[in-house]
Amino acid sequence: MEIDGDEIQQININFENIYYTVSVPKQKEKKNVLKGISGCFKSGELTAIMGPSGAGKSSLLNILTGFTKQGVKGVLEMGEKNTRYDGQKSCSYILQEDHLYPFFTVNETMTIATNLKISDRCMSHDEKQLLIDQILETLHLTYVKDTRCGSLSGGQKKRLSIALELIDNPPILFLDEPTTGLDSSSSTHTIRLLHNLAREGRTIVCTIHQPSASIYEMFDHVYALAEGHCVYQGSNANTIPYLASLGLQCPQYHSAPDYLLEVTNGEYGNFTYQLAKAAINDQWRSSTTSVYIREEYENSLDRDRDRIDDRISNDTDEKRISVYTKTSDEMSAKFSLKGGERTTPSEWTRLWVLIARCNVLLFRDWTVTNLKFLLHILCGILIGLLFGDSGVNADKSISNVGFLLINGVYLWYTTMMPSVLRFPAEISILKKEVFNNWYKLRTYYLATLITSTPLHVLNTSIYICAVYFLTEQPPDSTTFFKVLFVYILVTIAADGFGILLGTLNNPVNGTFFAAVLSCFMIVLSGFLVLFKHMPKMLQFISDTSILKYSLEACVVTVYEIDRKDLQCPEDVLYCHYRKPETILKELGMENGDYVSNVIKLIAQLLFFKSMCYFTLRRRLLKS
Numbered sequence: 001m002e003i004d005g006d007e008i009q010q011i012n013i014n015f016e017n018i019y020y021t022v023s024v025p026k027q028k029e030k031k032n033v034l035k036g037i038s039g040c041f042k043s044g045e046l047t048a049i050m051g052p053s054g055a056g057k058s059s060l061l062n063i064l065t066g067f068t069k070q071g072v073k074g075v076l077e078m079g080e081k082n083t084r085y086d087g088q089k090s091c092s093y094i095l096q097e098d099h100l101y102p103f104f105t106v107n108e109t110m111t112i113a114t115n116l117k118i119s120d121r122c123m124s125h126d127e128k129q130l131l132i133d134q135i136l137e138t139l140h141l142t143y144v145k146d147t148r149c150g151s152l153s154g155g156q157k158k159r160l161s162i163a164l165e166l167i168d169n170p171p172i173l174f175l176d177e178p179t180t181g182l183d184s185s186s187s188t189h190t191i192r193l194l195h196n197l198a199r200e201g202r203t204i205v206c207t208i209h210q211p212s213a214s215i216y217e218m219f220d221h222v223y224a225l226a227e228g229h230c231v232y233q234g235s236n237a238n239t240i241p242y243l244a245s246l247g248l249q250c251p252q253y254h255s256a257p258d259y260l261l262e263v264t265n266g267e268y269g270n271f272t273y274q275l276a277k278a279a280i281n282d283q284w285r286s287s288t289t290s291v292y293i294r295e296e297y298e299n300s301l302d303r304d305r306d307r308i309d310d311r312i313s314n315d316t317d318e319k320r321i322s323v324y325t326k327t328s329d330e331m332s333a334k335f336s337l338k339g340g341e342r343t344t345p346s347e348w349t350r351l352w353v354l355i356a357r358c359n360v361l362l363f364r365d366w367t368v369t370n371l372k373f374l375l376h377i378l379c380g381i382l383i384g385l386l387f388g389d390s391g392v393n394a395d396k397s398i399s400n401v402g403f404l405l406i407n408g409v410y411l412w413y414t415t416m417m418p419s420v421l422r423f424p425a426e427i428s429i430l431k432k433e434v435f436n437n438w439y440k441l442r443t444y445y446l447a448t449l450i451t452s453t454p455l456h457v458l459n460t461s462i463y464i465c466a467v468y469f470l471t472e473q474p475p476d477s478t479t480f481f482k483v484l485f486v487y488i489l490v491t492i493a494a495d496g497f498g499i500l501l502g503t504l505n506n507p508v509n510g511t512f513f514a515a516v517l518s519c520f521m522i523v524l525s526g527f528l529v530l531f532k533h534m535p536k537m538l539q540f541i542s543d544t545s546i547l548k549y550s551l552e553a554c555v556v557t558v559y560e561i562d563r564k565d566l567q568c569p570e571d572v573l574y575c576h577y578r579k580p581e582t583i584l585k586e587l588g589m590e591n592g593d594y595v596s597n598v599i600k601l602i603a604q605l606l607f608f609k610s611m612c613y614f615t616l617r618r619r620l621l622k623s
């Protein structure tokens with residue numbers, strides 16, 4: 001099978017006078033995180049953004065990727081001068097943590113990503129599989145192709161995260177601390193891989209905390225930050241000569257990255273200002289600089305001169321070429337099947353891919369589906385047995401109203417609580433995928449709605465079937481389906497309410513607010529405190545309780561005016577609630593109407609669901 005080769009677009013990133021300020025709570029003055037830094041990250045080079053903790057590395061990366069826009073001033077250009085910067089469209093951002101679904105295998109994860117990124121019109125299924133196989137081979141992941149992501153090692157997860165972003169062959173790759181959490185051999189492997197990918201013409205930029213000397217040597221360009229200033233921009237080999245030019249002689253047995261970090265950390269005094277001034281000069285990036293330095297420092301100590309010379313000769317292009325030629329050739333041979341003009345699938349196609357992914361996830365994560373089924377059946381039987389024949393027994397009518405409320409409360413809680421925790425857990429994956437243009441947020445949200453709704457209907461039906469018949473509610477199908485419909489609406493609304501709280505708060509606060517607000521909803525449902533007994537000025541609050549509408553809709557359905565009298569047990573002398581209308585009057589629901597309550601339920605449900613989308617969007621932008 002032959003697919004035309006795909007040229008990698010060569011894009012340089014230029015930035016000038018980047019200032020980034022943030023507001024700090026309880027402080028009048030804004031904090032200057034980046035203080036007018038400039039630089040150029042070239043295609044075909046692997047760039048390291050280095051510096052001590054808090055220097056502004058992540059802030060710079062977030063600005064370059066387009067993640068951070070607020071509080072940023074300066075010029076960012078991509079490619080030719082004056083080209084409009086649209087980092088988000090041309091780059092992929094690989095975050096520090098590897099956010100992968102643990103229930104999918106490596107091959108499945110790659111297939112889903114390929115289907116989301118490449119249209120079927122430009123690549124057949126077999127061609128996509130070939131592309132996946134090649135990327136996996138290049139990243140040494142073929143042997144774990146059928147392993148679930150949850151069982152991968154840290155290094156394998158990192159390589160898979162890179163593999164996922166290589167599918168659409170982005171010209172720019174940003175990585176936030178790609179070696180964090182990896183052992184030294186995995187770290188070296190990952191950086192070597194990035195180096196090779198850069199050699200194909202990509203612009204690869206990563207932040208790195210404290211690279212070893214061998215890792216440092218693989219970076220073509222080093223951009224060091226300290227206190228928001230650029231304190232060095234140049235090749236790895238020029239680091240020591242650069243510092244020496246400012247009188248900072250690297251001690252014997254110190255590696256260049258260690259010494260650079262020590263200097264930027266202020267271990268030899270505060271040189272930030274001098275370094276920032278000297279770093280404006282970008283002569284340190286070119287290999288010719290090395291020759292210049294050799295002359296410049298001819299008079300330095302023999303030991304230092306030897307080291308400088310060693311560094312310079314190590315960095316000659318000749319050496320680089322001899323080391324990487326083989327790998328580059330291998331890589332280009334492998335990537336010759338990357339595909340010609342690639343088009344992205346429509347959002348409609350992506351929707352189906354996401355629906356399929358959500359469905360598989362639901363069935364693989366047995367705690368979400370099987371356990372819920374089982375619990376609904378067990379709880380349905382238990383609650384049904386507890387309330388016994390309350391549906392027909394006139395002596396148990398008050399218990400039966402309690403039963404109609406308890407059903408709503410049970411379904412509300414069991415649906416809302418997992419939903420509060422669901423999106424905080426998924427937000428990182430969502431953030432990564434939406435930002436890297438896998439799909440739009442609305443497509444994802446629609447897919448989750450489409451997948452979760454049938455599950456809510458099924459769970460509610462299982463529970464209601466058990467309790468309805470065990471408690472001997474009216475046996476006609478119309479009443480059954482009317483009651484079932486009300487509880488389905490409660491369940492779907494609970495899901496929306498949970499997601500809303502989950503996206504507005506962190507999980508701890510989310511569950512706290514969910515519990516407190518639900519308690520109020522129960523109290524305001526019109527059963528524990530009758531509506532007529534509520535203070536007049538507070539009656540309107542009960543309108544916010546979704547459980548009030550569900551209870552009223554169920555009570556007016558079960559105790560409709562023309563229902564026959566309820567049975568009074570022989571051993572009971574007097575049954576006050578024998579006539580259904582007595583119950584309705586007692587609860588103040590004699591004028592209650594099923595349809596209007598259902599409309600209010602639907603309105604609340606739609607409100608929660610649409611608010612969820614906006615809060616999710618806000619949360620995504622904020623994080």
Ligand SMILES: Nc1ncnc2c1ncn2[C@@H]1O[C@H](COP(=O)(O)OP(=O)(O)OP(=O)(O)O)[C@@H](O)[C@H]1O
Nearest residue numbers: 022023024033051052053054055056057058059060
């Ligand atoms: N949104 C923000 N609000 C307040 N302070 C911020 C914000 N963003 C960054 N900062 C501050 O700016 C400084 C630089 O942060 P940044 O995360 O860029 O540093 P870093 O070099 O990546 O550090 P590390 O290596 O520890 O991750 C820190 O002091 C941080 O507290």
